[in-house]
Amino acid sequence: MFNLSELQHDALLEIFNIGVGHAASAMSDIVKEEVTMSVPSISFLNRAEAASMLGQDGARICGISQHFEGAFKTEALLMFPEEKSLEIVRLMVGEAMPMAELTEMEQEAMSEIGNIILNSCIGTLANIFGQQLSGSLPMYHVGSSEEILTASGSPADAIVLMLHIDFILEKHEIHGYVAFILDMSALHDLQDQVDRYLAKAMGG
Amino acid sequence: MPTPTTVLVVDDSRVSRLMARQYILAAHPDWIVEEANTGEEALQRAEALAPALVILDVNMPGMGGVAAAEQLRVICPQARITLLTANVQSAIRNRAQELGIGFAEKPITEERIAKVLATLDA
Numbered sequence: 001m002f003n004l005s006e007l008q009h010d011a012l013l014e015i016f017n018i019g020v021g022h023a024a025s026a027m028s029d030i031v032k033e034e035v036t037m038s039v040p041s042i043s044f045l046n047r048a049e050a051a052s053m054l055g056q057d058g059a060r061i062c063g064i065s066q067h068f069e070g071a072f073k074t075e076a077l078l079m080f081p082e083e084k085s086l087e088i089v090r091l092m093v094g095e096a097m098p099m100a101e102l103t104e105m106e107q108e109a110m111s112e113i114g115n116i117i118l119n120s121c122i123g124t125l126a127n128i129f130g131q132q133l134s135g136s137l138p139m140y141h142v143g144s145s146e147e148i149l150t151a152s153g154s155p156a157d158a159i160v161l162m163l164h165i166d167f168i169l170e171k172h173e174i175h176g177y178v179a180f181i182l183d184m185s186a187l188h189d190l191q192d193q194v195d196r197y198l199a200k201a202m203g204g
Numbered sequence: 205m206p207t208p209t210t211v212l213v214v215d216d217s218r219v220s221r222l223m224a225r226q227y228i229l230a231a232h233p234d235w236i237v238e239e240a241n242t243g244e245e246a247l248q249r250a251e252a253l254a255p256a257l258v259i260l261d262v263n264m265p266g267m268g269g270v271a272a273a274e275q276l277r278v279i280c281p282q283a284r285i286t287l288l289t290a291n292v293q294s295a296i297r298n299r300a301q302e303l304g305i306g307f308a309e310k311p312i313t314e315e316r317i318a319k320v321l322a323t324l325d326a
Contacts, residue, residue, distance in 0.1 A: 022292070026290075026309075026310070026311055029311045029313050030311045092219070092311075093219060093222070093223070105218065105219055108217060108218055108219055109219040111217070112217040112219050112220055115217075115263070115290045115310075116290040116310050116311050119263075119289075119290035119291050119292060120290065120292055123290075123291060123292035123293045124292070126293045126294075126295075127292075127293055127294050132293060132295045133293070135263060135291070137216070137263060137264075137265060
């Protein structure tokens, strides 16, 4: 499994913390409520481990994926329990929209939410690294955690950089996860970026 | 009677277009909001619509918002153009500055739309 030094791990966590802070503020603008997010924890897992961590109760998940490339290549995923999806969309578009229309728009609205949250997180990373990452259009998937993690077509031996984030809304408890799937060479690219960031931070 | 102000909202996300339309019309019920799905569609219709303001998403199927903005400046030089995007990277922000167009971050909120509309009065 992939390992980072303590310093690299610390730097990556701090960078994600900033990214997640921006994502929280974006999420709060979407649902028009205060959103607090837990400090993210990072773990590197293989796909099977990641799937079992996400799907402990076998629940169906709705996932929005986006492929990014540039400074490093990754498949970014935002995941929510499927049953929360309509609730989130309702918060986004407001009470006025009739249920039928809301249901019809659910997929597209969730894709747009994924687009905003993932770009907010990845964009912050790119800015901190002083690099550019270009993203594909968001794709919407529903299924088990294993299905969501394979839907993006990543190889079975890919590593999942799992960021576990709890989104806590004042009136609605919603738990979300963000994950980045990277292959070995992408992980090394990411590690290089972290090293450059550290060198700069230490006045190198 | 003066011609009503037209705003062209270009976004592949229907929910985003819907929200932008809602906030524009709440502030200016007499304005006309036109929608396009892609940059290509916006270019086709821009001359006939003669919008005062074009609000452009960046990440769309086809040419994308930045390329569309470059051409829109030629097709309708009178229009104010603003990118409204989830892509918060400095590179995109700098590109907008180089092109002399506005930049606003998604998600779409009433305040952000009000700020974009205020550039028309400036």
